[in-house]
Amino acid sequence: MSSLVRTGISLERELLADFDRLIARKGYGSRSEAIRDLVREHSVEADVARNKVIVGALTVVYDHHQPRLSERLIAAQHHYHGKVLATTHVHLDARHCLEVVIVKGRSAEVQHLADHILSLRGVKHGKLVMTTTGKQLK
Ligand code: NI
Known part of the structure; x- marks a missing residue:
């Protein structure tokens, strides 16, 4: 204590x-x-x-009717497999999906992953929130 x-x-x-x-x-x-x-x-x-190891949550709202978008989102998460801890998917309506991608890694790498995903065509909005792993904070 x-x-x-x-x-x-x-x-x-x-x-x-x-x-x-x-x-x-x-x-x-x-x-x-x-x-x-x-x-x-x-x-x-x-x-x-300072590019320390952080955890984060990336929210992504997208239109799954956008050609090849679902495939690209999955490919991006596989590409960064060491950084993606979990993904939650919610079908918002007939077209729209919300994904929350829980990530861990150095802040620059996690930001890069988020930029990659958020810049895909068909992604309507998203936000990355970075926070502490909790270890360094009292
Ligand atoms: Ni969906």
Whole structure:
């Protein structure tokens, strides 16, 4: 278990008021937990920027009537087989599918995989969210 350290910070009254309003809207019970989350967010961003191993979820909404798209999506996931941990597929309606591709790897490789998939013709929208494997964060 990590040991807790108390610290004090100085900031402008208006900035603190803004912060308190923001964290109240988000439902934080204390400034400490909100600040811990901000630090973790920066830590994850730094891991992404430094090409560390991350996990991520790539959401993809596409039209499966687009010729050869389903085949291309499968081929892309096989090409990056070491990075793709799992895929979930939902048939949204008669034409549209949602896939969530769960990935793990160095951030640049995972971004490359996502760019490849999202640029395929027939993919209507998608987004890659990268996060921590949890090991480095307290
Ligand atoms: Ni489908």
